[in-house]
Every structure is written in C-alpha cells, then in structure tokens.
Amino acid sequence: MPIEKVIVVEDDVIVRKNLEQQLRQRRYDVTSVSTLAEAQDSLCRDNFDLAFLDVRLPDGEGTDLLKSLQLRPQKLLTVITTGFGSVESAVDCMRNGAFDYLIKPFSAQQIEIVLKKAEDFTQLVKVNQFLSQEDEDAGYELLGQSPVMENLRQLIRKVARTQATVLIQGESGTGKELVARALYKESPRAQAPFIKINCAAVPENLIESEFFGHEKGAFTGALAKREGRFELAHGGTILLDEISEICSTVQAKLLRVLQEREFERVGGNRTLKVDVRVIATTNRQLEQSVERKEFRQDLFFRLNVVPIHVPPLRERREDIPFLAEQFLKRFGRKHGVRVQGISDPCWRALTQHHWPGNVRELQNVIERAVILCSEGGVLEAGHLGLTSPAPAAAGSLPAGAPAADDSAFPSLSELEKRHIFAALERCQDNRTHAARLLDISVRTLRNKLNEYHGGGAAKGTLGEGETDPQPAGVAG
Ligand SMILES: Nc1ncnc2c1ncn2[C@@H]1O[C@H](COP(=O)(O)OP(=O)(O)OP(=O)(O)O)[C@@H](O)[C@H]1O
Ligand SMILES: [Mg+2]
Structure with a gap:
C-alpha cells in the first residue's frame, strides 16, 4: 500500500516483461526502461517509490546510477538485479545504499518477499516521520484510583x-x-x-x-x-x-x-x-x-x-489528591525543584476548586505552583493562582447538606459562562489568548460563545496566526 510507482531498469526483454507482469498484477504503477539514459530521464520526470535496477546495461553500469540516487534528497528504494552475482558485488551494492540484491534468474516468490519487505519498510519510515512530530504526552499513563477510574x-x-x-x-x-x-x-x-x-x-x-x-x-x-x-x-x-x-x-x-x-x-x-x-x-x-x-x-x-x-474531575474528587501528588513529582523532576509537600490550606483549595478545565487544569496549576515554589519549600494556596469564580460553596458543601438559598446557587454552565467572559475580559476580547488561558481550543471557545449568543456573532477576535475555518456566527 505505501508503494505505488515502481521503475524497472532491465535490458533483458524476458526478465523485464516477467517482472513488469508480476508488478502489474499486484496493481503497482510500473514504468519500464532498458537503458540508463531512459532511466535517468524517467527519474527526473517522476517520483518513484521503488526501483529494480539491472547492473549491466547497454549504456553503462546500474551501480553508477545507484550511487547517484543516494545523493537525491528523497531516497529511492533500489533492488539491484544481476546475472553476475558475487558476494563482493552484493556487499558493495548494499554499502552504496541498495535496499536488496537479487541474482538472476529469480523466482516470483523471491519478488514477493522483496515487495513485502519494501512495503513494510516504507510504511515504517512514513509512520516514523509522522510520529517524530507528535506530542510529548505519548508516554503518560491514565492515573486515578477512584472507583470510576x-x-x-x-x-x-x-x-x-x-x-x-x-x-x-x-x-x-x-x-x-x-x-x-x-x-x-x-x-x-x-x-x-x-x-x-x-x-x-x-x-x-x-x-x-x-x-x-x-x-x-x-x-x-x-x-x-x-x-x-x-x-x-x-x-x-x-x-x-x-x-x-x-x-x-x-x-x-x-x-x-x-x-x-x-x-x-x-x-x-x-x-x-x-x-x-x-x-x-x-x-x-x-x-x-x-x-x-x-x-x-x-x-x-x-x-x-x-x-x-470520561467523567469530569469534579465528579471524581477522590482522584484530586493522588493526581496532585503525581503531578508534583513529575514537575518537580522536570523543573529541578524539590518540593517538600502541600500545605493544608493548599490541599483545601485544591479539593474545593471545581476544575472546569479538569485534569489538564489541575496539571497546569501544579506545574505553575512548582515553578513558583521555592526550593525545598511547601506548596501554598497562593502558588496555585486559582482565581476562577468557582463556587467555594459548591465545592465545600457536603453532599446532601441543605443550601441557604438554592435559587441563588449558580449552575455549572452558568459558572462556566461567567468564567469564559472573565477570561475574555482579561484578554481584551482576544479569543486566542483567552482560549490559551482557559486551556481549551479556540474552536471550543468559539463554539461556546456561539451557544451563548444563540448563533449570533460571537465575542472576541482571533490572534495572529490563528485560523478560524468556520465563519463566526455558525451555531455551535
Ligand atoms: N487520568 C489522567 N492521568 C494523568 N494525566 C491525565 C489524566 N487525564 C488527563 N491527563 C492529562 O491532562 C491533559 C489533558 O488530557 P487529554 O488531552 O487526554 O484530554 P482531552 O479529554 O482529550 O481534552 P480535549 O477535549 O481538550 O482534547 C494531558 O496532558 C493528559 O496527560
Ligand atoms: Mg483531546
């Protein structure tokens, strides 16, 4: 699947036709030529994924072409085919970048094996290229000891x-x-x-x-x-x-x-x-x-x-202390800060906050606190910088306790909305900055704003370099 275009460079008509036929049966897009000059011409015009390259050709040596192919930025997998094989020449070709080496006459089965190897290799290379751009979170585990988790x-x-x-x-x-x-x-x-x-x-x-x-x-x-x-x-x-x-x-x-x-x-x-x-x-x-x-x-x-x-963090509060401790260790190591522990008021603030940004918010809060904490010190509530309008009442209220005035008690979505508007105000209505502050994507922010505005024009502007693929005002 990752290989599509194959070039066959071979002057022996029978070998060339057989190879061509087998490759076409496997639905590869095949170009076949019989001289070095034609090969060079095709390679300049098209991008190939794989080449079968004969050594002795009417106008020169395939091995010279192999060497010049290695200088190109995009490597071409090249299988050398020859009727005059020796261990030395095979080693030489591999040293010059050949992917494989086949001695004529070769069987259809040998070709199958080479193709499978080349397919697997190409896929691996492509996946690796992709993964090298991937994020740093990949190694982390899903933590939490609550029954829900x-x-x-x-x-x-x-x-x-x-x-x-x-x-x-x-x-x-x-x-x-x-x-x-x-x-x-x-x-x-x-x-x-x-x-x-x-x-x-x-x-x-x-x-x-x-x-x-x-x-x-x-x-x-x-x-x-x-x-x-x-x-x-x-x-x-x-x-x-x-x-x-x-x-x-x-x-x-x-x-x-x-x-x-x-x-x-x-x-x-x-x-x-x-x-x-x-x-x-x-x-x-x-x-x-x-x-x-x-x-x-x-x-x-x-x-x-x-x-x-996946339930929100406020519905599994038992996980907060464990997660906080794990993040404390992780970020202490990362930033080279030794933190002795967490003060009681800090624990209270952590367990009472309603965590609209869930574990990501907790993780960010602990990372910031670790950076602000002095070496060998203890995390204090002030290090957390928790300023959200989260209801101290809601968090600290024991389950089932009667509230003083239920009608005045804000709903979660109301709090979320207020918090979003507070963030926008702080960022002078810049949606990119506000999204960063809230730790959500610009698109999530835009969707929320669209909901509040009932499909009308949303508040806030986009920051530099941000794209907004849907026009503002599409109901979210
Ligand atoms: N249970 C957990 N244990 C450890 N780390 C967690 C846990 N849950 C979330 N995190 C961390 O919180 C951050 C956010 O997690 P993740 O990206 O999986 O969230 P998400 O639900 O996909 O959020 P979004 O909808 O915004 O994409 C990540 O850095 C992740 O490592
Ligand atoms: Mg996600």
Whole structure:
C-alpha cells in the first residue's frame, strides 16, 4: 500500500516483461526502461517509490546510477538485479545504499518477499516521520484510583481486545486522548502504528487531504503525492480527535471508510483499501449535534459502537489528591525543584476548586505552583493562582447538606459562562489568548460563545496566526 510507482531498469526483454507482469498484477504503477539514459530521464520526470535496477546495461553500469540516487534528497528504494552475482558485488551494492540484491534468474516468490519487505519498510519510515512530530504526552499513563477510574480501566481492557470502533466522550481536559492511547496500547495492534488527527486543528479545506491524502496536482500547492492519515494507519489504529468538527462532505467520506474500509485520495480515482481500527473523541454532545443536523446520524451510529464516557474531575474528587501528588513529582523532576509537600490550606483549595478545565487544569496549576515554589519549600494556596469564580460553596458543601438559598446557587454552565467572559475580559476580547488561558481550543471557545449568543456573532477576535475555518456566527 505505501508503494505505488515502481521503475524497472532491465535490458533483458524476458526478465523485464516477467517482472513488469508480476508488478502489474499486484496493481503497482510500473514504468519500464532498458537503458540508463531512459532511466535517468524517467527519474527526473517522476517520483518513484521503488526501483529494480539491472547492473549491466547497454549504456553503462546500474551501480553508477545507484550511487547517484543516494545523493537525491528523497531516497529511492533500489533492488539491484544481476546475472553476475558475487558476494563482493552484493556487499558493495548494499554499502552504496541498495535496499536488496537479487541474482538472476529469480523466482516470483523471491519478488514477493522483496515487495513485502519494501512495503513494510516504507510504511515504517512514513509512520516514523509522522510520529517524530507528535506530542510529548505519548508516554503518560491514565492515573486515578477512584472507583470510576477503576471501572474505566476495566472497560478499556475489555474493549481494547476487540476491533470495535470506540467513541470517547467527555469534557475538555478529562483525559480522552489518554483513554484512546490506553485502548491502543492494550490492543492486539499495539505494535502497529497509532496515528492521530485533530479534526479541530486542521483547516476545513485541508481536512479531506489530511484524512485521505492527495495526488500530485490535486489542488494548488499539491506539488507531490501525499499519503493521508488513514493510509499511514494501515494495519494499526487511527484516532479521530474532536470528530464533531468535520464538515458534511468529509462526514460522508468517513462514513464510507467506516463501512467499506475504502476511499480515494483527493484528485485520484484509484480506490485504496485499508485495515484500521477507529477511535474517535469529542468534547461536545454528539447526540445534540445530530439533533441539530450538524452531524450525520448514520455516522454517529457507526462511531458509537462502543461509547466510553470520561467523567469530569469534579465528579471524581477522590482522584484530586493522588493526581496532585503525581503531578508534583513529575514537575518537580522536570523543573529541578524539590518540593517538600502541600500545605493544608493548599490541599483545601485544591479539593474545593471545581476544575472546569479538569485534569489538564489541575496539571497546569501544579506545574505553575512548582515553578513558583521555592526550593525545598511547601506548596501554598497562593502558588496555585486559582482565581476562577468557582463556587467555594459548591465545592465545600457536603453532599446532601441543605443550601441557604438554592435559587441563588449558580449552575455549572452558568459558572462556566461567567468564567469564559472573565477570561475574555482579561484578554481584551482576544479569543486566542483567552482560549490559551482557559486551556481549551479556540474552536471550543468559539463554539461556546456561539451557544451563548444563540448563533449570533460571537465575542472576541482571533490572534495572529490563528485560523478560524468556520465563519463566526455558525451555531455551535
Ligand atoms: N487520568 C489522567 N492521568 C494523568 N494525566 C491525565 C489524566 N487525564 C488527563 N491527563 C492529562 O491532562 C491533559 C489533558 O488530557 P487529554 O488531552 O487526554 O484530554 P482531552 O479529554 O482529550 O481534552 P480535549 O477535549 O481538550 O482534547 C494531558 O496532558 C493528559 O496527560
Ligand atoms: Mg483531546
């Protein structure tokens, strides 16, 4: 699958035709030539993924071409084929960058083996390139000792074993991505690629190409063919993060992939088949998006085969002390600060806060506090900088205790709204800065504002370099 275009450089007609035929049967796009000059010409005009290169050619040595290929920025996997093999020449070719070496006559089976090796290698290289740009969170575990988290871990173990599509729902910062990674790590596909795409972060006009790839010249700027994330994830798992954010065209195409496991690249007409396990996350109520006709119902059903809900931190307060201690250790190490412990008022502040940003907020608060704390000191409430209008009353109220005046008691969504407006005010209505302050994506912020404004123009401006793929005012 990762290999498409193959060039065969071979002057022996019979060998060339046989090779060509076998490659075409496997649906590769084959160019075949019989001289070095023709080979050089084709290599200048086209990008190939694999070459079969004969050594003795009418106008020179294939090994010279092999050496010059190594100087190109984009390496071409080259299999040397020769009728005059020796251990020395094989070693020489491998030293000069050949991928493999075959002595003529070779069997169809030998070619199959080489192709399989080349496919696996190319896929690995591509996945590695992708992973090297990935985030630093990848190694972390899903922490928490509350019964809720225990149940969640049990569910993850059970579901991980299957191939079922999973939809993870929960507020921002609750750990949905960690749940997805845990599903992957405990699955039979743990050794295969894990490819993530954040649907909210990719501009709407590029998302289709990110999902499915594109052919050279598919659109302005598509200078070369590019594999999409589904192709990279072949044999492994794909995480579709913030799935609620994809437009209806891509929703339709995604439905087809989920049903048929096939698609075409943008600008291409070849149908590609993939074997991927799909995990999606969303911090919006997808059922409501379906009701509002913003999200296809059939796609929702296809994604929601196994639903997993990650509860907000305020619904598992027992986890706060454990998480706080773990983060204290992690950030103490990271910043080289030795913190002796956490003072009682600081513990109270931590356990009473209502954590609208969930574990992510707790993690950030502890990191900042560690930085502000002096070496060998104790974390104090002042280090936390918790200024949200979170209800001291709500957090500290024992369950079931009668409140003095229930009507004056603000709802969670009301508090969230007030907090968002406070952040915007502090950032002079700059939505990018406010989103950063609140630790949510610009898109999440925009959606919330759209909700408050009932679909009207949202408050706030975008910061430099931020794209806003949907016009403000689209009901969120
Ligand atoms: N249970 C947990 N144990 C340890 N770290 C956690 C836990 N939950 C969340 N985190 C940390 O909090 C941060 C946010 O988690 P994650 O990205 O998984 O949240 P999310 O639910 O995907 O949020 P969003 O909807 O905003 O994308 C990450 O740095 C993650 O490592
Ligand atoms: Mg996430």
